[in-house]
Amino acid sequence: MKNLELDLGERSYPILISRELVGNSALWLKYIAGRQVCIVTNETIAPLYLDNFKALLGEKEICEVILPDGEAFKTLATLQQIFDTLLENNHNRGTTLIALGGGVVGDMCGFAAACYQRGVQFIQVPTTLLSMVDSSVGGKTGVNHPLGKNMIGAFHQPNCVLADLSMLETLPDREFSAGMAEVIKYGLICDAPFFKWLEDNIAGLMRRDGGLLEEAVYQSCLNKARVVAEDEREGGRRAILNLGHTFGHAIETAEGYGNWLHGEAVSAGMVLALALSVELGWLDESVLLRGKQLLQMAGLPVAPPENMNVDQFLQLMGRDKKVLDGRLRLVLLKGLGVSVVSSDAPENTIAHVLRVAGVRA
Template identity: 50%
Template sequence: MIERRQVDVALGARRYRIHIGRGLLDEAARLLALVPGRHALVLTDANVAPHYLARVQAALVEKQVQSWVLPPGEQEKTLARFGEVMTVLAGMGASRDVTVLALGGGVVGDLAGFAAACWMRGVRFVQLPTTLLAMVDSAVGGKTAVDLPEGKNLVGAFHQPAAVLADVATLDTLPERELRAGLAEVVKYGALGDAGFFAWLEDRAEALLAREPEVLAEAIARCCEHKAGIVARDETEQGERMLLNLGHTFGHAIETEQGYGGLLHGEAVAVGMVLAARLSSELGRAPWPDAARLAALLERLGLPVAIPAGLGPQALLARMRLDKKAVSGALRLVLWRGIGQAEVVDDVADEAILAVLDA
């Protein structure tokens, strides 16, 4: 049995707890305590439901529980699916005491959270992440959204969960590609603000790929602690929280240009981080060896480090202009000074970006 860990997210007078451990979804009393009202909606997808939905429903047997199972994939994170969830809540007769539970990865969490933010102007929701990417990133911090064909996460709200239960046992059934995609977000935390953690990951790359429970749990806890601190200081992404988007402006452009059917989010972020590091070096802001070290770690973790074939630089740059950090059409990028030293940069010329996209 691995040691259980807890991380608190403090937002002034508000706070919630991230629970990290093995077997959390088997604790019926814990799950029941997270639903104080009479109604509960469990949102999940067709990959996760066969493994974990029944046990969550059984834990909530005293409540009026409805489940909604989505097809898997980023392409399902749409306004149309959001509308379906609203219809389900209405059909349940859900009042303001409903709790929405997100059982799944980032797509499920983002959609469930956005639905909870909008139903009756905001109701309680709980994150039950079942992917590594969701555990270390998307389930924490209250960002909720759906995608448009024009760009990722363009419609959304900040709406914090009441709690996060990261049951590490769910990673046992996670496909290998999804595990590797989640590791990109783990690497991100070292790259943007913790050189010591980056070195720790370099020493344990093989252990992470082998899903060694203690190593995974430690990595998850350290990422959550890092994110909790940043979110506490900048909940609505006015400054420091932008650093958490290292690699995302490039990565989101790749995902959108591929129609959300190519690289997984974490894979696109891996490519995006490498592009951001190379651009930083080209601009003389960071040493080239650090960019090479980042690419080497990502490759060891089985992640892509180059733009997929068929994506043109001009098309990607146009997608980047719809990034949420852009101001009056001017790009704002998260670059770095080297490993552990991310920064927000406003004045990067299109020519420099296109040169990196075309390299």
């Protein structure tokens, strides 16, 4: 087992990484303080894991919420199902919510926990690679709006994160690849040795070799935990975790949530961010080429959708959460593992990079 802690003082919590972790309930039942538990999952995960998970909770007073599966349902309307269930079952401030699912389930369950009776405890049990290495760690929760992704939410840290690698055995290949985008991101933004390790081991990772996968999840979580510990609420350094996300969120919004998976959109967005870094003279083109090659080997797209146009891209990027005082802030690279948050990229330069990438004028 590989364990680490996200250091946030009184709100610090462990991230546990291992195979068959959930079945060893002695390791995590202590993070459920009261007798009431609400498990939030979705229609895909429930048949696979819900009954077994409930059996591990012993004498707890359990209710469950089974949400529709997919990014398209990450909405305020769907969130209401969680509140309805909590109220119908008379759950009080001592309840613990458990997010059993991928990033959408984790974000929605965490947001419900942040809001219900002004804040209750919750636990993250991520079932996808993307949620294990990214969305379950760091306390970002929320839902989408038709005009922008993750525009409604709150920071609310979990009691613990249980990354049970055995759950990845049921993950479809496309979802696995989408998770690899976030893994590769850490190498690009802050960990050049990890990027080189990924290059050397990408074939084994895509075969889901157990030892390699455990190391990749651990290093990814370690990198994120370090960044979040420095800047919990994204006032500065934490923004580097958004490499490719401003471009990627524009793709997700334009294409309809769920048609491009989050990791797929981020992959194409990271290539655009690297290309912009090269265009500004900040980054050697060899890093762009290495990044594209690694993403392609992970089965990810490296070009934006053909049906988007430049004006649409820029308009959607202008609504991103990272816009500050009317200025678009982008995460760019000044070297492999050296990232910056900058408002210095002129709009005409961004437009040029988009056109070169195949986006229609």
